[in-house]
Amino acid sequence: MKIAVYGPLFNERSKSTIQxxxxxxxxxxxxxxFENNFHASIVSDSDIDLNAYGLDTFEVLDASFDLLISxxxxxxxxxxxxxxxxxxxxxxxxxxxxxxxLATIPMNxxxxxxxxxxxxxxxxxxxxxxxxEVDTKNTSLDLDFALNEIAVSRKxxxxxxxxxxxxxxxxxxxxxxxxxIVSTPTGSTGYSLSCGGPVxxxxxxxxxxxxxxxxxxxxxxxxxxxxxxxxLKVSGREDQHLVSLDSRINTxxxxxxxxxxxxxFNIHMIELKExxxxxxxxxxxxxxxxxxx
Numbered sequence: 001m002k003i004a005v006y007g008p009l010f011n012e013r014s015k016s017t018i019q020x021x022x023x024x025x026x027x028x029x030x031x032x033x034f035e036n037n038f039h040a041s042i043v044s045d046s047d048i049d050l051n052a053y054g055l056d057t058f059e060v061l062d063a064s065f066d067l068l069i070s071x072x073x074x075x076x077x078x079x080x081x082x083x084x085x086x087x088x089x090x091x092x093x094x095x096x097x098x099x100x101x102l103a104t105i106p107m108n109x110x111x112x113x114x115x116x117x118x119x120x121x122x123x124x125x126x127x128x129x130x131x132x133e134v135d136t137k138n139t140s141l142d143l144d145f146a147l148n149e150i151a152v153s154r155k156x157x158x159x160x161x162x163x164x165x166x167x168x169x170x171x172x173x174x175x176x177x178x179x180x181i182v183s184t185p186t187g188s189t190g191y192s193l194s195c196g197g198p199v200x201x202x203x204x205x206x207x208x209x210x211x212x213x214x215x216x217x218x219x220x221x222x223x224x225x226x227x228x229x230x231x232l233k234v235s236g237r238e239d240q241h242l243v244s245l246d247s248r249i250n251t252x253x254x255x256x257x258x259x260x261x262x263x264x265f266n267i268h269m270i271e272l273k274e275x276x277x278x279x280x281x282x283x284x285x286x287x288x289x290x291x292x293x
Contacts, residue, residue: 001118002031002064004089006080007071010041014071014096017107018042021069021094022053024114033058033065035083058083065089067117067270073097074190078246081129081147086265090124092117101189101284104275116272125202125271127186128226129263132245136256145263146245148187152234152258153179153212153242155251160215161236167228177214179242182207182230182260189284197221202277207262230260 003025007014025032034042034050036057042048061068061083070080070093077093084091093103094110105113116122129145154161163175183192185200188208193199197210198221207228210221224230233255234241240251243258252258271277282288 001028001066002033004033004035004058004061004065004068004083005038005071006035006068006076006083007038008076008079010038010045012046015046015048017071017094017096017110018048020110021071021114022050022055024111026053028114028118031056035059061085061087061089063087063089067092069094070103071096072103074100074102075247077102078147081267082143084267085145088265088268090268090270092270101280102186102269104280105272113272117270122270122272125269125277126266127202127269128184128205128266130182130184130207130245130260131263132243133259134252134256135259136253141245141250143245143248146187146248147184147267148190148246149181149183149192149244150260151179151181151191151212151244152232152252153244154236155238155240155242157236157238159237160213161234161241163211164233164235165209166231167224169229169231172209172222173219175211175214175219176216177211177219179212180232181210181212183210189281192221195221198223199281226262228261232258232260234258 033056036059039057043050068089068091070077094105095103129147130150131145132150160176163180165172181192185202185204188200192208192210195210195212197208200206205226206223207226208221208223211219235254240253243250243252
């Protein structure tokens with residue numbers, strides 16, 4: 001099995017995780033390939049001797065990989081998908097962070113979880129993505145897709161912006177707010193949730209429009225069909241605004257037409273059979289923790 005391993009810059013918190021994972025994968029005779037920058041960070045900032053394991057490195061993935069293991073939190077997985085793109089390489093996340101809806105494997109259960117994966121005792125959760133197009137030649141979006149959300153927001157001002165919104169070329173409304181989030185079901189437990197959006201199960205064929213701190217309290221989150229083409233146009237006191245694709249931020253000129261729609265490919269997340277989405281919700285949101293329930 002050819003396995004890619006990706007993580008952020010090395011930190012002591014992840015040291016035991018890296019050592020445990022490498023030892024396990026080598027016992028399984030897996031072909032382990034570390035992302036180049038992650039490998040360099042481990043070599044320079046830790047006493048882990050990666051060279052002793054004879055590991056290869058990668059800068060770009062291809063279809064020869066069977067699995068990608070992400071070491072970190074949900075944000076690490078969001079960066080990992082920029083390597084996977086449309087290759088449909090299954091991704092599993094080992095959680096060395098805090099709240100993890102995507103990175104669900106705890107550090108103390110790595111060997112058990114990897115046994116399940118090698119034995120095929122898992123299911124694939126296909127996660128939809130969003131793509132973006134802009135009608136300006138002055139802005140280049142090298143990575144034009146997002147797993148969680150695409151959001152427009154104000155820049156260099158405390159004043160609100162107006163976000164004119166169309167669905168399939170039919171005018172919806174103009175949101176007067178700090179910004180607007182277009183979220184996938186996967187992203188419904190992220191930024192959108194913190195702004196009052198609903199939780200949506202991953203298999204739902206839906207998207208969510210969630211205003212960020214709207215001026216009008218009747219501007220509520222809206223669930224729409226995922227086949228809708230969303231067009232946005234931002235205006236405000238400043239000449240520019242921000243557009244974010246997960247954690248990647250770009251600057252656009254006001255009155256740029258932004259087109260957002262569901263991507264033609266999915267990201268394949270590995271779910272262990274005992275760690276489905278509903279179980280993760282109960283754990284992470286502490287549903288049922290109140291003894292009165």
